Amino acid sequence: MPLPAEPIHKPDPVRQRAAPPPSPPPPTPPVADAVPAGDYSTNLPVAYKKRSWKWLSWAIAGCILLFVLAVAWLALTAPLSKSLQPPAPPSITLLSAEGTPIARRGAVIADPVDAALLPDHVRNAFVAIEDRRFYGHMGVDPRGILRALIHNIRSDRGSQGGSTITQQLAKNAFLTQDRTITRKLREVMIAFWLEAWLSKEEILSRYLSNVYFGDNVYGLRAAAQHYFSTEPEDLTISQATLLAGLVQAPSRLAPTGNLKGARERQKLVIASMVSAGLLDADEAKRVRPGVLKLSKTKELPNGTYFADWVLPQARDRAGGVATEQTVRTTLETRIQQAAERAVKSAGLRQSQIALVAMRPDGRVVAMVGGRNYRESPFNRATQARRQPGSTFKLFVYLAALRSGMTPDTMVDDEPVTIGDWTPQNSDGRYAGRITLRQAFAKSSNVVSARLTAQIGVGNVIRAARDLGISTPISNEASIALGTSTTSLLELTAAYAAVANGSYPVRPSGLNNDESADDWLAQRLGGAARFGGGNLEDIRSMLASVVQSGTGRSAQLPIQAFGKTGTTQDNRDALFIGYAGDLVAGVWLGNDDNSSNAGLSGGGIPARVWRDFMVRALDLRLPPPEPIEEPIANDVTLDDVLNGVGAFIDGSEIETDLVDPRDRPRDERFPEDEAPPPRRLERFEEW
Numbered sequence: 001m002p003l004p005a006e007p008i009h010k011p012d013p014v015r016q017r018a019a020p021p022p023s024p025p026p027p028t029p030p031v032a033d034a035v036p037a038g039d040y041s042t043n044l045p046v047a048y049k050k051r052s053w054k055w056l057s058w059a060i061a062g063c064i065l066l067f068v069l070a071v072a073w074l075a076l077t078a079p080l081s082k083s084l085q086p087p088a089p090p091s092i093t094l095l096s097a098e099g100t101p102i103a104r105r106g107a108v109i110a111d112p113v114d115a116a117l118l119p120d121h122v123r124n125a126f127v128a129i130e131d132r133r134f135y136g137h138m139g140v141d142p143r144g145i146l147r148a149l150i151h152n153i154r155s156d157r158g159s160q161g162g163s164t165i166t167q168q169l170a171k172n173a174f175l176t177q178d179r180t181i182t183r184k185l186r187e188v189m190i191a192f193w194l195e196a197w198l199s200k201e202e203i204l205s206r207y208l209s210n211v212y213f214g215d216n217v218y219g220l221r222a223a224a225q226h227y228f229s230t231e232p233e234d235l236t237i238s239q240a241t242l243l244a245g246l247v248q249a250p251s252r253l254a255p256t257g258n259l260k261g262a263r264e265r266q267k268l269v270i271a272s273m274v275s276a277g278l279l280d281a282d283e284a285k286r287v288r289p290g291v292l293k294l295s296k297t298k299e300l301p302n303g304t305y306f307a308d309w310v311l312p313q314a315r316d317r318a319g320g321v322a323t324e325q326t327v328r329t330t331l332e333t334r335i336q337q338a339a340e341r342a343v344k345s346a347g348l349r350q351s352q353i354a355l356v357a358m359r360p361d362g363r364v365v366a367m368v369g370g371r372n373y374r375e376s377p378f379n380r381a382t383q384a385r386r387q388p389g390s391t392f393k394l395f396v397y398l399a400a401l402r403s404g405m406t407p408d409t410m411v412d413d414e415p416v417t418i419g420d421w422t423p424q425n426s427d428g429r430y431a432g433r434i435t436l437r438q439a440f441a442k443s444s445n446v447v448s449a450r451l452t453a454q455i456g457v458g459n460v461i462r463a464a465r466d467l468g469i470s471t472p473i474s475n476e477a478s479i480a481l482g483t484s485t486t487s488l489l490e491l492t493a494a495y496a497a498v499a500n501g502s503y504p505v506r507p508s509g510l511n512n513d514e515s516a517d518d519w520l521a522q523r524l525g526g527a528a529r530f531g532g533g534n535l536e537d538i539r540s541m542l543a544s545v546v547q548s549g550t551g552r553s554a555q556l557p558i559q560a561f562g563k564t565g566t567t568q569d570n571r572d573a574l575f576i577g578y579a580g581d582l583v584a585g586v587w588l589g590n591d592d593n594s595s596n597a598g599l600s601g602g603g604i605p606a607r608v609w610r611d612f613m614v615r616a617l618d619l620r621l622p623p624p625e626p627i628e629e630p631i632a633n634d635v636t637l638d639d640v641l642n643g644v645g646a647f648i649d650g651s652e653i654e655t656d657l658v659d660p661r662d663r664p665r666d667e668r669f670p671e672d673e674a675p676p677p678r679r680l681e682r683f684e685e686w
């Protein structure tokens with residue numbers, strides 16, 4: 001029902017004048033519409049609470065927090081020091097044992113540049129073509145982005161980029177090359193970050209120090225040295241504009257492969273400098289096309305047999321590197337040169353050859369994996385698996401010595417049949433009853449087969465495993481003749497165990513300081529010593545091979561130890577041995593496993609091994625023994641005549657002796673008064 005009306009009072013003018021003026025009434029709260037509640041409604045005013053501004057303070061606090069988090073994220077993921085590191089793939093330079101660079105893998109990197117020390121025309125060339133408003137923006141250039149967008153919409157002659165030098169530095173140093181919105185936003189954030197903390201000259205210096213110039217060259221200094229054999233501080237306008245033009249497409253415009261394209265791009269750089277007011281038009285006309293002057297320094301080979309083998313180990317040592325790192329190896333330059341010369345002196349035509357040399361402790365000091373790396377980078381010293389032939393007999397005879405035999409134990413060098421297998425000596429000769437030393441020196445196949453059957457195949461395999469052979473070995477007696485395959489490197493390391501006096505010897509291509517074998521690995525796989533007198537016995541038998549056996553072609557002025565090996569049908573020939581402090585193995589054969597008539601381990605491989613050892617150990621071969629001429633000849637003419645007469649009397653030869661005085665006068669000796677002595681004139685028949 002309606003509320004009662006308020007009473008109406010007439011104003012009293014007297015009281016109004018006497019009373020003080022009333023205070024202003026409080027503000028009337030807004031009146032809301034009546035809210036129905038069933039059949040009841042009211043027109044009473046509804047008062048709202050006072051509006052709160054706390055949400056605004058929370059929003060500001062959130063923005064501050066996000067800003068702090070963004071700064072922290074940039075500090076962790078984009079440290080300013082990283083902008084000095086070239087974004088090149090891991091670059092590893094391999095050093096010899098003496099510290100001389102021998103091979104390089106990865107990018108060519110040089111020292112950073114300081115833009116403040118560069119000539120004006122060098123800085124201006126890059127700024128004009130890459131970011132004309134570099135000194136006026138704060139990391140991002142909206143005008144450049146708009147210009148590039150309009151150009152890309154209107155033109156179909158290729159797209160333009162709107163990235164500034166700061167953005168390119170952010171992308172190169174911190175980000176990937178993915179073309180995504182997320183990556184672009186991160187690029188912009190890092191660009192602002194770099195502009196806030198670095199000066200323009202510092203940004204330009206870092207950009208020029210890691211930008212790519214083609215030919216696997218990163219940084220302005222490396223590019224100046226590579227293309228012009230000079231330093232960036234000495235670049236001419238012609239050289240600077242040519243280099244500045246490479247940045248857009250370095251792989252395609254590298255002047256070593258596309259000089260014409262690089263010079264066309266150079267013209268565009270010069271025109272941009274003139275348009276930006278960074279180069280006078282008259283001076284621009286005098287700029288000549290860039291002329292290359294490639295560095296005369298000897299380029300390190302990117303591929304050698306040894307480098308290919310040791311690189312995985314070197315990368316493990318280097319870890320996750322993003323800049324150039326050097327790793328010292330065990331290769332000794334002088335010995336490597338001796339190996340290469342010995343291989344070249346072999347005079348091979350069709351067959352391939354491999355040579356590996358190491359110290360007794362396994363440090364590989366030389367490696368040749370074939371006749372020519374450029375023609376065939378396949379490493380026959382480490383990758384090829386070939387039959388070792390009679391060089392495998394080292395393990396057979398070591399197992400025999402372990403069983404209680406001695407080098408003087410008598411064995412039978414006679415034909416034998418073991419199951420369905422009848423081995424034969426390669427020369428078809430059998431010496432009968434001989435000593436173990438003699439059998440090893442002459443490389444008797446039947447004796448090796450008899451020993452394997454007698455002492456057991458398992459013991460022979462165990463001896464091979466102990467000395468480091470890891471490849472599969474057949475569980476049959478024929479392994480006595482080296483029918484199971486292995487690598488030359490592994491086989492040479494087995495012989496190094498004999499030279500070292502302990503086993504196994506693990507081949508290594510890295511210096512001890514760079515070795516991956518830490519203290520725990522060394523304790524888990526410690527070396528073992530040869531038992532009893534086995535070491536001296538096996539060494540004496542190896543020496544007998546060179547002194548009087550199949551390896552006589554490998555004899556040196558110093559004591560040498562070794563073993564020859566020849567596989568079936570002369571497919572492979574080997575000689576492995578040691579002298580002094582050097583162990584070496586030589587393999588010869590064909591890649592297609594075809595036979596080589598007349599090839600044997602005691603032939604070319606033994607001679608190559610000897611040639612290498614003479615060079616590597618710096619030996620002096622003794623001169624050949626002179627042929628002594630007789631001082632006096634005690635044989636008289638009568639002795640000769642009597643000897644001839646005795647020979648004739650004992651044969652059925654009929655002779656007729658003629659006295660010179662019975663000759664016609666015209667056939668006599670005109671100058672002699674007396675006739676010559678009686679001598680044998682002629683034989684009627686012989």
